Amino acid sequence: MSRRFVSQLGPQESVDQVFLASDKQLRPNRSGNLYLQVELSDRTGSVGARMWNANDHVYNSFENGDYVRAEGSTQLFQGAIQMILTRLTRVAAGGVSADEFQLLTAADLDRLVLRLGEMLRGMENLSLRNLAECFLLDEEFMAKFARAPAGVKNHHAYLGGLLEHTVKLMEVVLRIAPCYPALDRDLLLTGAFLHDVGKIDELSYDRGFAYSDEGQLVGHLVMAVGLLDQKVAEAERLAGEPVVEEMVLRLKHMLVSHHGEYEFGSPKLPMTLEAIALAFLDNLDAKLASFSQQLRDDPNVDSRWTAYNSNLRRKLFKGSPNGVEQTSGNTEDS
Amino acid sequence: MSRRFVSQLGPQESVDQVFLASDKQLRPNRSGNLYLQVELSDRTGSVGARMWNANDHVYNSFENGDYVRAEGSTQLFQGAIQMILTRLTRVAAGGVSADEFQLLTAADLDRLVLRLGEMLRGMENLSLRNLAECFLLDEEFMAKFARAPAGVKNHHAYLGGLLEHTVKLMEVVLRIAPCYPALDRDLLLTGAFLHDVGKIDELSYDRGFAYSDEGQLVGHLVMAVGLLDQKVAEAERLAGEPVVEEMVLRLKHMLVSHHGEYEFGSPKLPMTLEAIALAFLDNLDAKLASFSQQLRDDPNVDSRWTAYNSNLRRKLFKGSPNGVEQTSGNTEDS
């Protein structure tokens, strides 16, 4: 029987299928009886689940990041779908179809890696091309880069999210650069490629997503500079001549300034054309991804507005499904 | 004899040619003698000029916005070129080649207007196309729209600057929209077209640039809503049916929120995908224009950095002329 995805679940459904477990907790209810609370997800989203009268046994029978078979039923709780579990059993990863749990399939990731290489190898600047090649040829790096999420919550928080965000940003760079001849396209493209590479070690994403200690104590803006230093040394060894110092400085500057403002953790404000462009386009891509996701996932299906988002200090307007086109569509037919 | 443009002037040159005058003032020097201070410009920039021992007569012989024949010589003053005038005479506009005084030629403006129409008429949404047509057919509006600057100082502060900024922004929208399918391309394109239309009356630009009273007291974000209301009414009369209300709301929202933050004068934060995209792309275009201009015009020719800009709270990095490519260029040949 084909899977019923999280995004398809309605109230009052029976459920008996495999999910990815995370954020498990054992809590007492008001009467002092313990229950299990756990997040169950597949590639389309996640849903909160509770097992009443749970105990240490079930709590200890699986870890966050494990696949579990969940049996029970759904109900509506404060406007959102919730699952009430009758049984929860750990399942070996082997018997599971990974594609059901990853937003991006292996094929998606392959395609993105291919496109990444294509764009980088298409640069005219030989020096940058050589530098990029050092990253592309580093299999350990590429394995992480193709797997890491772009964040723990917020935008692109799924396996491969970093790669998808990076490639999208590079596509945008290629399209916009011709509009602004003063921009050094290849420099901006390389900056877009590298701006978040620090995240491959800032985050841990083997079982659930979290910040690594280094990620929290040092941060991906600074960590990326160390990665770049290594690859520059490598490129110089390969080319047998030094990479132009100013080019490296401009790249480092893009890495440390790409959050755009001090308050967002950039130790430097963007001071070059490419740095300011990178900061805006990165922010635009992140905001569009985040807005889109909220508009799509908002649980208040009969409201024209999403719930208030305190991070963004605003609600978002959903409006009517086809609010803009409806009349004009009719008119066009006539 | 061909014109020597402001951007070409060096120290210790004799000058005898026509400029556009602005910001004239009569001031006493430390000894109490009056001198005339005036800005002289052509399409490449402006230069401060002084006539020592000036009097009311010369001060009253021309107005800001007039063409004047300036005779005298240049010198270096605090790192910048300054003109010392021996004579200043008003010149009729008739005998002047306007192209020498406008950054954008009549041909440039024609081309931009053409492209504007092309993009708007290429929209698939009939309703938005009809609305846009009401603006395009309004000759008085288009005359102002093709002439207005985008600002008094800052970015695109020259005749036609509003049109150039708008068309550039629309080009960017057309290139980026395909990357983000969730964006309503036509809605975003129309928002880009209209976001600054309030500036046609916010600024006065017949003789020198200034804010109109209405511009300062009400502002172009609010004024644009009134213009839109008029054109919507017109479009409804022409089409014989109401424009979809939600579409108008979405457009108005883009107009009042396009500065992106309360502190920049937006009474609303962007709450739709198109509004957030517009705010970012508008800001990006403005920042790139402003950064480019500062990098190009910075008078400290032998410094790798521009002077500190207190608005941006930073200096900009100019670096070496070909800092990034130099070595790679050589290498590529081998």
Added chain:
Amino acid sequence: MSRRFVSQLGPQESVDQVFLASDKQLRPNRSGNLYLQVELSDRTGSVGARMWNANDHVYNSFENGDYVRAEGSTQLFQGAIQMILTRLTRVAAGGVSADEFQLLTAADLDRLVLRLGEMLRGMENLSLRNLAECFLLDEEFMAKFARAPAGVKNHHAYLGGLLEHTVKLMEVVLRIAPCYPALDRDLLLTGAFLHDVGKIDELSYDRGFAYSDEGQLVGHLVMAVGLLDQKVAEAERLAGEPVVEEMVLRLKHMLVSHHGEYEFGSPKLPMTLEAIALAFLDNLDAKLASFSQQLRDDPNVDSRWTAYNSNLRRKLFKGSPNGVEQTSGNTEDS
């Protein structure tokens, strides 16, 4: 039997009377059983109510904004009165005494409308008087203006609240203006009248209070400018001559700047005497209303302080009921 008002309810009372229903929700409790949560109000306040073991049937038997007969009893919950319902039935509006549910009676509203007209018609400035008359004669406008609340929560959030806030502000203007001869009294009075008129469409208040889409996307500061434009055109038609342009600009400026600071959604800072006075007096009236209401309604009856209000970033001091006068009162008698 006479009504027992919300403000009179104590713990452990039986209840069987009519209330206005709002904010109904169906929620599961910890055991997964559904219960109904609804706000019940009359003109003296509102009280939360719950019906255990509720179902879709009762949830769908009434709408927010309906009158309902509530049967059950009260209890104390976290320091506040709560109602436990045994039965809830929709009641036709016809059989209800509306005055029990509106803070302002029809007579109150009539009196306020009368006073509004009196103040506006008492202005010496003929042009402003004509303009005001266009609003007063517009029955549809006046019907909305006399019914709209001034907000969804916060201050004056009840039917007629906008009118009451406006008239109070105008009274204050009339009293204060003589202290400051530099103020144009009539201009300030008209600004006070119009400052919040945009709220008649910013809010929806037929069944419960909410922001309209236009209210959230465009906002009452901008919407008011459109209303003013219409009435100015009307006044010009009636008078057969244009209204002085500067006067209209000054009014528009008061409308768009009356929140006083960018961060409160004003796209312009007050730049005239009347605009700065309006911003301060409006804010003062709102703050006094809000403080008074909190001091009056705070549920911690035995504390000298209200609960912490995170919007205001402070607690308020209630002190002793007659803390200030007690001794002096005694002394005065002797």
Added chain:
Amino acid sequence: MSRRFVSQLGPQESVDQVFLASDKQLRPNRSGNLYLQVELSDRTGSVGARMWNANDHVYNSFENGDYVRAEGSTQLFQGAIQMILTRLTRVAAGGVSADEFQLLTAADLDRLVLRLGEMLRGMENLSLRNLAECFLLDEEFMAKFARAPAGVKNHHAYLGGLLEHTVKLMEVVLRIAPCYPALDRDLLLTGAFLHDVGKIDELSYDRGFAYSDEGQLVGHLVMAVGLLDQKVAEAERLAGEPVVEEMVLRLKHMLVSHHGEYEFGSPKLPMTLEAIALAFLDNLDAKLASFSQQLRDDPNVDSRWTAYNSNLRRKLFKGSPNGVEQTSGNTEDS
């Protein structure tokens, strides 16, 4: 011959009359020759004056705060009147008509003191009346209170300015209090009386205006609390019974919170009705005084806008002299 006041001076006038001197400086010009720079004022304003080729002798012949006879002529300098002195001689205070140098005449001050007493003695609250009486009977206090300015620059920066600001604020309180029955009128009135009393020692105003060391190190908000403590003790001795503690606390709270926000130097936010009302009304009075003064004194007589004021982060709109009434005036005649 009657005095020609500073506000009446035009360019190219000869001058020979007495002024109050302040802010004297001896400066070298570009050629290294010294000149004297000094501010000359009377009750209508002040004007900058320069004596070329001055020396130590003239610089040492008078002190800031002295009356001086100034001989010379006026000229226009950067849009403002400036005086060029040929001679400057110290003049004994005895031979000078003090009223020409004080914005407020002795009669004005008498009238204000009278009104102050009237309002305070009209309070119904005996305890506050007794407390106020302790201030009114303290001759040393009243002498300072009637003489102190309300500031060094900004609003009400002239002898008697504190008294004038205080009495105006109390008038406003008396007019507004009836609109808000929840306000304790007498408490608010006493708070308005006392809110700035700390300024009698925060500022020094015997010769020119300046902050005292205590004023800068401790500040008038804190200093006022000490003054109040003394008078409360006095009132208790006189009345033979303690003043109600809560009343004193409420007064102290009004004193320390009346700047309204932390960033303006209030160590506490207003937490009572009277404290919030005092903060708003004080700010309103200060802003109206400051705006009025700028609109009146702006030297750009032919501009519809004042110069940009960086403290207020805005320009102010002057508009046309009778911009609002002109047409309506005509219309009214017909």
Added chain:
Amino acid sequence: MSRRFVSQLGPQESVDQVFLASDKQLRPNRSGNLYLQVELSDRTGSVGARMWNANDHVYNSFENGDYVRAEGSTQLFQGAIQMILTRLTRVAAGGVSADEFQLLTAADLDRLVLRLGEMLRGMENLSLRNLAECFLLDEEFMAKFARAPAGVKNHHAYLGGLLEHTVKLMEVVLRIAPCYPALDRDLLLTGAFLHDVGKIDELSYDRGFAYSDEGQLVGHLVMAVGLLDQKVAEAERLAGEPVVEEMVLRLKHMLVSHHGEYEFGSPKLPMTLEAIALAFLDNLDAKLASFSQQLRDDPNVDSRWTAYNSNLRRKLFKGSPNGVEQTSGNTEDS
């Protein structure tokens, strides 16, 4: 049987011993049944406790601040230990060993008072020594000063916390002053002694900790100035000569500016060397105490990070118990 301290409690333990009660509340659960919620503490910390099916009787049988005998058992609730009570009985203070409930023993406090006197009497500046003596000899003052906490929550929130914080700060002053010869050591030491004395009346700490009305309405920064004024007058009476005015001003300035920034409630910014040093060292001591406490008390024992602290806008890094030394320790042995 020896006491089991709060910090030693694990899940699933039976409990039967005495605690200090605070923050008691009677609440209904979802089914409408009332339960008692109360905080139970000893000198090592506090733990939340609940008694199901409680009633008015038990709620009224003790007051906050009383000692109670608690019988029941512990469980884990959302990662923290919680107590479920079966019985709760008030206990007379007489039979309780106070040292189990105070973080600081009587001996600790005696030692701190001794050290305080030692440091103050060791000052070289006679005038400051005399002033300090007036405080030390005031038994009522010293009794409060040795008992007051330094806060209600946050750092040093326990009996004697103010004394401990003050003495620690003075120790730091004595150690650091020699590094900065420009600092007046005795002035800084006196400032450190007095900076928080206002807290003896700002807080109430007889039964549980709370802010007094005066504390909230006026604040300890301002209240300290009044205390200082009294003691200066006393010192002058004793010495028969005035204390140098500037010294008093410098002390007052340290008191009112020691929060360092307006936003933290300082009405003045530090403007002397001693004031800026005091502000930094006070803040450092508070932050170290607060960080240490969070690192020590964080309930997530198996996490390397504390929970997010919204006041500090960060998590804290706990790391490994001996993360830094482990290898080096091994190495050192070899």
Added chain:
Amino acid sequence: MSRRFVSQLGPQESVDQVFLASDKQLRPNRSGNLYLQVELSDRTGSVGARMWNANDHVYNSFENGDYVRAEGSTQLFQGAIQMILTRLTRVAAGGVSADEFQLLTAADLDRLVLRLGEMLRGMENLSLRNLAECFLLDEEFMAKFARAPAGVKNHHAYLGGLLEHTVKLMEVVLRIAPCYPALDRDLLLTGAFLHDVGKIDELSYDRGFAYSDEGQLVGHLVMAVGLLDQKVAEAERLAGEPVVEEMVLRLKHMLVSHHGEYEFGSPKLPMTLEAIALAFLDNLDAKLASFSQQLRDDPNVDSRWTAYNSNLRRKLFKGSPNGVEQTSGNTEDS
């Protein structure tokens, strides 16, 4: 003849001695004649100098950073000493006594380097000691570290300033650490040593002080991490075993967070005890140095206050020379 230092210069003195030149400019005066403007300094400070009727010849005869013999005389200009030059000649560095131009003598620097090594080698933690040794043994590093200033303007802006600031901070750490047992003293000491090492390349200080390109584009917080990485690798090679990873993370965290707040350029907030202590103590040392220098150098010798400092948003209080001790001094004698 012994040198007359800048700090000793009064008005109307003849001058003929050697200074260090910086910030030279050629400027026209109001009459269009050029003059030379240059800063002349020795170890006690700097003074502005002007040579009237200067030309390209003298301007090109020396570079910033050269020693020059200056002949001329001093005068008072706007309250400050200024030099008017009659002659200016470049002088070879060889014939100059360097100690007259450096605030810190070679002996001072030697002493500081010695003390630095002493403190680092006194650490108990072997691993940190090894790491520190790698820095101490690196002669190129130490040469730069002993020569670099700590800033371009502000505090410790002189050769050796970085070393002096670092050693002072470490002294403070050694004195304070025993007060806070929870602090890891050796970790904090190493952090204090390394916190500003990035400045050795952030600044250029061979001829005058400036930021390097890398300093401005990347910044010393990030650059220090790179330096640390190199030395850790070196230490691991030497020790033949890895340095504990957590220790390195804690050090890196201290480097990137030591500005304490995002707005001061820290990409991370301090999240460990040592990081928060470092940030406070570093800031304290910088503020005390900056305050001391302003109090000492303020040119208004007869004022009790320094001029307003817009960076600090305050004036500083100088008071009386012996304001605090004067009376007590007398008293102590009796």
